[in-house]
Amino acid sequence: MEGVNLMDNRFIQGLKINWERLERGSYIKEIPSLKNLSELMIQSNITFFVGENGTGKSTLLEAIAVAYGFNPEGGTKNFNFSTQDTHSSLGNAIVLVRGAIRPKDGYFLRAESFYNVASQIDSYERDDPGYLSYYGGKSLHKQSHGESFLALIQNRFHREGLYLLDEPEAALSPQRQLTLLITICQLAKEGAQFIIATHSPILLGIPNADILSFDGDIVKHISYEDTESYQVTEMFINNKEYLLNQLLN
Numbered sequence: 044m045e046g047v048n049l050m051d052n053r054f055i056q057g058l059k060i061n062w063e064r065l066e067r068g069s070y071i072k073e074i075p076s077l078k079n080l081s082e083l084m085i086q087s088n089i090t091f092f093v094g095e096n097g098t099g100k101s102t103l104l105e106a107i108a109v110a111y112g113f114n115p116e117g118g119t120k121n122f123n124f125s126t127q128d129t130h131s132s133l134g135n136a137i138v139l140v141r142g143a144i145r146p147k148d149g150y151f152l153r154a155e156s157f158y159n160v161a162s163q164i165d166s167y168e169r170d171d172p173g174y175l176s177y178y179g180g181k182s183l184h185k186q187s188h189g190e191s192f193l194a195l196i197q198n199r200f201h202r203e204g205l206y207l208l209d210e211p212e213a214a215l216s217p218q219r220q221l222t223l224l225i226t227i228c229q230l231a232k233e234g235a236q237f238i239i240a241t242h243s244p245i246l247l248g249i250p251n252a253d254i255l256s257f258d259g260d261i262v263k264h265i266s267y268e269d270t271e272s273y274q275v276t277e278m279f280i281n282n283k284e285y286l287l288n289q290l291l292n
């Protein structure tokens with residue numbers, strides 16, 4: 044298959060973790076995939092974090108966001124709101140290896156705090172009427188979860204931007220995940236960089252993306268076909284009767 048011709052224009056090229064900066068007894072020191080991690084190279088404009096629930100993907104993605112200066116609950120670098128103080132201290136222990144070029148734009152999006160991001164956008168619109176036009180002109184709260192998520196991505200994401208996305212598929216139908224896939228590929232071709240934690244067998248299919256698995260006690264590169272998201276989906280679709288019989292009887 045012909046791959047996406049990605050530009051080598053990474054704003055984040057890697058990271059180092061200074062473990063001594065983390066407080067004693069931090070739960071992060073017990074996460075198997077992370078506790079042995081001292082350096083990680085980010086090798087592609089599109090990097091996926093995959094792995095079983097609880098393997099540390101969101102923890103590392105959020106830490107990268109914090110180290111880059113994003114609001115830990117989501118938004119652009121200018122978003123400044125906090126509904127709860129639950130983000131980990133890993134962001135303070137990470138040193139990012141930055142590329143020569145700075146992104147012109149950026150966004151940290153997490154499915155779980157998207158509601159608060161939408162509220163914050165409404166609040167900016169109240170202070171600065173017209174602000175919503177950057178998001179398609181309609182309050183994200185007046186659209187369905189999937190519609191608003193896609194509206195934000197399609198209106199707000201640009202080439203030469205840095206985008207950190209935590210399970211962006213959560214609200215999207217399979218068809219809309221394909222739309223997201225096209226948007227990501229197009230923007231990455233034009234210079235944007237994405238780091239995405241996902242379980243979506245659709246998004247993971249983006250050709251030439253780098254897939255990092257958090258299963259086990261090291262973070263390692265794997266192929267699309269080796270992801271559990273692909274394997275379980277493939278097994279279910281191709282052996283549905285057999286599988287259901289095994290599972291249910």
Ligand SMILES: Nc1ncnc2c1ncn2[C@@H]1O[C@H](COP(=O)(O)OP(=O)(O)OP(=O)(O)O)[C@@H](O)[C@H]1O
Binds near residue numbers: 070100240
């Ligand atoms: N505030 C916290 N205090 C203690 N442990 C935590 C805290 N937040 C997360 N953890 C633990 O850290 C581990 C990694 O969580 P994380 O959210 O990074 O997983 P994940 O790979 O993103 O999972 P998922 O796919 O379910 O989103 C989990 O075992 C989780 O229970």
